[in-house]
Amino acid sequence: xxxxxxxxxxxxMEGDGSVHAVNGVSISLEExxxxxxxxxxxxxxxxLAKAIIRLLAKNGHVPExxxxxxxxxxxxxxxxxxxxxxxxxxxxxxxxxAMNGFDPVYTVGNQIVQAIRTHEDVSKGEARERARALxxxxxxxxxxxxxxxxxxxxxxxxxxxxxxxxxxxxxLIIADExxxxxxxxxxxxxxxxxxxxxxxxxxxxxxxxxxxSVVSDICxxxxxxxxxxxxxxxxxxxxxxxxxxxxxxGLRNAFPDIEEDDQDLISIPGTPPDLVEPPxxxxxxxxxxxxxxxxxxxTPEPEEYGDGHVVECHRADEQELLTEEAKRKxxxxxxxxxxxxxxxxxxx
Amino acid sequence: MTSPKIEVDDLKKHFKSNEDMFTRLFxxxxxxxxxxxxxxxFEIEEGESFGLAGESGCGKTTCGKSLLHxxxxxxxxxxxxxxxxxxxxxxxxxxxxxxxxIIQQNPYESINPxxxxxxxxxxxxxxxxxxxxxxxxxxxxxxIESVGLNPAEAYMHEYPSELSGGERQRVSxxxxxxxxxxxxxxxxxxxxxxxxxxASILDLLDRLQDELNISILYISxxxxxxxxxxxxxxIMYLGKLVEVGPATQVINDPQHPYTKALVGSTPxxxxxxxxxxxxxxxxxxxxxxLPxxxxxxxxxxxxxxxxTVEEPPMYETGDDQQARCILYxxxxxxxxxx
Numbered sequence: 001x002x003x004x005x006x007x008x009x010x011x012x013m014e015g016d017g018s019v020h021a022v023n024g025v026s027i028s029l030e031e032x033x034x035x036x037x038x039x040x041x042x043x044x045x046x047x048l049a050k051a052i053i054r055l056l057a058k059n060g061h062v063p064e065x066x067x068x069x070x071x072x073x074x075x076x077x078x079x080x081x082x083x084x085x086x087x088x089x090x091x092x093x094x095x096x097x098a099m100n101g102f103d104p105v106y107t108v109g110n111q112i113v114q115a116i117r118t119h120e121d122v123s124k125g126e127a128r129e130r131a132r133a134l135x136x137x138x139x140x141x142x143x144x145x146x147x148x149x150x151x152x153x154x155x156x157x158x159x160x161x162x163x164x165x166x167x168x169x170x171x172l173i174i175a176d177e178x179x180x181x182x183x184x185x186x187x188x189x190x191x192x193x194x195x196x197x198x199x200x201x202x203x204x205x206x207x208x209x210x211x212x213s214v215v216s217d218i219c220x221x222x223x224x225x226x227x228x229x230x231x232x233x234x235x236x237x238x239x240x241x242x243x244x245x246x247x248x249x250g251l252r253n254a255f256p257d258i259e260e261d262d263q264d265l266i267s268i269p270g271t272p273p274d275l276v277e278p279p280x281x282x283x284x285x286x287x288x289x290x291x292x293x294x295x296x297x298x299t300p301e302p303e304e305y306g307d308g309h310v311v312e313c314h315r316a317d318e319q320e321l322l323t324e325e326a327k328r329k330x331x332x333x334x335x336x337x338x339x340x341x342x343x344x345x346x347x348x
Numbered sequence: 349m350t351s352p353k354i355e356v357d358d359l360k361k362h363f364k365s366n367e368d369m370f371t372r373l374f375x376x377x378x379x380x381x382x383x384x385x386x387x388x389x390f391e392i393e394e395g396e397s398f399g400l401a402g403e404s405g406c407g408k409t410t411c412g413k414s415l416l417h418x419x420x421x422x423x424x425x426x427x428x429x430x431x432x433x434x435x436x437x438x439x440x441x442x443x444x445x446x447x448x449x450i451i452q453q454n455p456y457e458s459i460n461p462x463x464x465x466x467x468x469x470x471x472x473x474x475x476x477x478x479x480x481x482x483x484x485x486x487x488x489x490x491x492i493e494s495v496g497l498n499p500a501e502a503y504m505h506e507y508p509s510e511l512s513g514g515e516r517q518r519v520s521x522x523x524x525x526x527x528x529x530x531x532x533x534x535x536x537x538x539x540x541x542x543x544x545x546x547a548s549i550l551d552l553l554d555r556l557q558d559e560l561n562i563s564i565l566y567i568s569x570x571x572x573x574x575x576x577x578x579x580x581x582x583i584m585y586l587g588k589l590v591e592v593g594p595a596t597q598v599i600n601d602p603q604h605p606y607t608k609a610l611v612g613s614t615p616x617x618x619x620x621x622x623x624x625x626x627x628x629x630x631x632x633x634x635x636x637x638l639p640x641x642x643x644x645x646x647x648x649x650x651x652x653x654x655x656t657v658e659e660p661p662m663y664e665t666g667d668d669q670q671a672r673c674i675l676y677x678x679x680x681x682x683x684x685x686x
Contacts, residue, residue: 184614258599
């Protein structure tokens with residue numbers, strides 16, 4: 001349904017060249033699936049989402065690549081066509097901070113009604129009825145439709161935002177960290193609602209988050225982003241249980257799991273790559289305990305390892321070794337002192 | 349027998365919620381109070397890490413700040429090394445302000461942007477007038493290096509704006525430990541940081557705690573994190589502790605229905621894992637007009653009529669674990685069953 005081919009996104013900066021926030025992403029999403037997009041801040045996950053729904057900041061643009069949605073290349077549409085035919089009709093978005101997503105001077109109901117009536121020729125009463133039904137579906141008292149956004153609690157505002165995103169039965173919903181600011185009890189409720197509604201109206205969802213446990217909870221597929229590229233993409237089971245990319249292995253180590261009793265958290269040393277002038281080679285090499293000379297020189301191409309499991313890593317075929325080694329704290333600790341040396345040892 | 353590092357007894361902190369001009373001038377209307385912390389008691393042993401968990405608004409941060417007397421508590425006592433510290437004179441005498449330190453949540457706001465790293469870490473030494481200028485300098489450099497900012501020369505002349513979030517939080521930690529405190533309050537020390545950095549900050553705190561034998565009070569809403577970091581944890585709901593016990597035990601085998609709900613709502617990494625979801629009704633009630641009886645009763649899936657009669661005390665439910673729920677009152681349950 002959605003197919004991205006070699007998508008690049010750049011932000012122009014005054015006099016300083018440009019930031020290559022997304023650096024050649026090719027990924028496809030089928031109908032009725034939830035795709036989780038995870039990665040650190042600055043990995044390009046939000047930028048990619050905004051590029052799809054064309055809500056990039058003024059200095060951002062897509063210089064290369066195709067975003068195909070139901071066989072139309074979205075990059076070729078004019079702004080007007082995009083606004084009237086795609087945005088909200090077909091693709092909608094739930095922003096991270098719902099409180100900022102609503103206009104504070106209009107009632108929530110009014111804003112949903114406006115969204116519906118902008119795209120469809122229905123009466124005010126009809127649109128209002130639909131808004132009430134949506135509230136009901138999301139577990140908000142329909143009587144609160146005439147409240148202003150500030151009268152809602154954080155969790156309610158987030159649910160109302162989802163109602164707004166669902167108002168026109170879109171086929172694709174992009175949810176950018178929809179629960180990050182919320183407490184677990186409400187987070188859980190919202191994620192369940194999102195999952196239930198997604199199945200009910202048979203749409204697809206791209207869920208952006210940095211929380212591995214959230215994606216593994218409700219997603220069908222996971223794409224791991226690093227330095228503006230999707231470095232690993234597969235179904236949830238594979239990413240969680242049999243990851244091949246060292247970055248995915250590292251993320252897993254760094255994340256405290258409530259199920260485990262004596263977990264040894266291991267952080268990934270170093271900092272995310274420079275996106276202004278991305279160097280040659282694998283973007284993760286400077287932080288990777290398994291990097292070889294090849295990794296520093298040649299940018300790895302995506303390769304498929306069985307059933308849709310795509311990895312961008314020169315050493316992805318050594319899964320067993322990587323998995324074993326990545327579990328040891330020393331593997332990552334050594335890196336802090338001598339990255340090159342470890343690479344050589346690993347070579348022997 | 350040695351006394352615990354920190355002993356909090358029936359600590360309360362109420363804030364006035366509707367004090368407008370008329371009330372203040374003429375005494376019109378009744379003043380309402382937000383009972384942010386409403387009778388919390390716990391102990392932290394020397395070298396122990398204790399975690400306070402709960403949803404936002406449950407009073408965990410207020411509790412931490414009242415404990416340090418950054419807010420003057422409304423009532424209740426806090427003892428430090430066995431001595432009550434309500435009296436400022438006692439606090440001075442005990443060097444409480446050097447012995448107890450705090451690490452704030454947001455390293456982007458907690459560091460004065462106009463201080464260089466060196467000056468920021470050194471300031472506590474200046475304030476408390478410790479050592480000569482040279483001694484201070486050596487100590488600052490040592491401390492900066494001990495929090496993993498190596499070499500210190502590369503960082504000490506930087507402004508915070510030049511540092512990443514993880515580095516900033518390390519600077520905050522350096523400032524907190526430079527006076528060699530015996531107690532640290534860490535309020536969501538890693539929640540603003542990226543996953544890969546978070547682990548290294550937690551690791552650092554863990555290591556420093558071992559090396560310097562510090563007692564740490566962690567405040568966080570993240571149960572996975574607390575389970576990982578703490579020896580014991582307490583779960584707060586609307587200003588009161590509802591469950592206290594060893595961290596692993598409380599998370600793996602929660603007793604209070606609220607703890608069960610929190611644990612059940614926390615997503616797990618294993619995709620096959622079917623969690624026991626506990627459905628909670630409604631939102632957190634208004635902390636001004638608290639419901640009678642158990643404050644959790646209106647949302648509790650196991651609530652009975654008895655629950656709204658009286659606030660339940662803490663009941664022993666197992667090895668060093670207590671829960672504030674009448675499910676564990678044998679007599680009560682006996683009568684209900686009959």
